[in-house]
Amino acid sequence: MCLAIPAKVVSITGDTAEVEVDGMVTTADLSVLQNVAVGDYVMVHAGLAIQKYDEAEALANLELIRELFRIVADHG
């Protein structure tokens, strides 16, 4: 039940955003996040954006997994 998925912010009106996941557009509440801009990715759960999700962090996370176990990255 605690699934949250990265959704792309398409437009913002006040504390509410239109977000897109796999081509489907829904509404997300941005009230517990700061400095969200159109084009950003946010993790949405039950209609609330609970965290930002950015490309640089994702890459760093992947590096953490690979580095930690000395896996030579073969792509990416």
Added chain:
Amino acid sequence: MDSAAFNDPSAARALIDKIAGLAARLPEVRLMEVCGTHTMEIGRLGIRQLLPGNVRLISGPGCPVCVTPAAYIDAAVELALSREVRMATFGDLFRVPGNRRSFAQAKAAGADIEVVTSPRAALDGARKSPRQVVFTAVGFETTTPATAAVVKAAAKEGLRNLSFFVAHRLVPPAIDALMADPSIRIGGFLLPGHVSAIIGADAYGTLVGRGVPGVVTGFEALDILAGICSLLDLLVAKEVAVKNNYPRVVSARGNPAALRLMEEVYEPEDAVWRGIGMIPRSGLRLRKEFAAYDASVRFGLKPDGVEVPRGCSCGSVLKGVIPPEECLLFGEACTPENPVGPCMVSSEGSCAAAFRYGGRP
């Protein structure tokens, strides 16, 4: 970034090899995943079958609808059947039986029950209809800020026809209660990624106090394998710590604005977990300022009494004392089509995952 990078087969292979190497240096270890979404992914990916024989993955009480008391469901279903209200509920809860009926059965009997994907949809529904709308506020810390935001919004606009039947539960007190139980010998915890997005990786201090390591873990194949690998690494090094392996979503202190919102709307109380019993300060209730929005006050709901169906071992399964296959009902009297206990009825329940994907190798 798409998720393919976090499911790279060659990296997964390297992690599996590393896990085997670490496991060879350890006696039998029991690791618990405390999140139903982890349970499902571990099953779907066949991770349990890939692990060395001495590394056991135990599914914990991480499915919020599985631990929602039967008495709560009974009270909500009874209210829905009274035709007094429209009940708005998450799809996850819809088929879960109480002691008598599920929402799905009540709806078939004519009750007005709407499945929603967010509490916001219940708010919108209440704005558009004169009917009394009751939202079933269940879920862990991942979900609580979303319901808190809507309680606040309803109070702000003075909406008179929306109320909340609250059975939120908190993860850290449950982990602590499991650790305090001598029948449960867990060597380390895969900690839930999206609960931690809200409460932060630093929220599991008591785990360290009890001498058990934990790793905050994401939901892709590499995340889960890396989580297991990190736990074994900590166990080999005899290091007791909480590591954050999901920094792309989880920070040390979580989401402070979401935590403030929860704190503003809810306060902790002792709460019953289905199959487990009462855990001190593990549930939430609406604060006095929001009592006007409490469905249990508005409709006089008193969910009490804990009952477990005859023969059902969900309590032992939820605590990791036995695997689903050791329940006498498993796969015979209790299947996803005809579930007896909550762990089988929820798609994220340990028994449903074991039935669908197979359990122990």
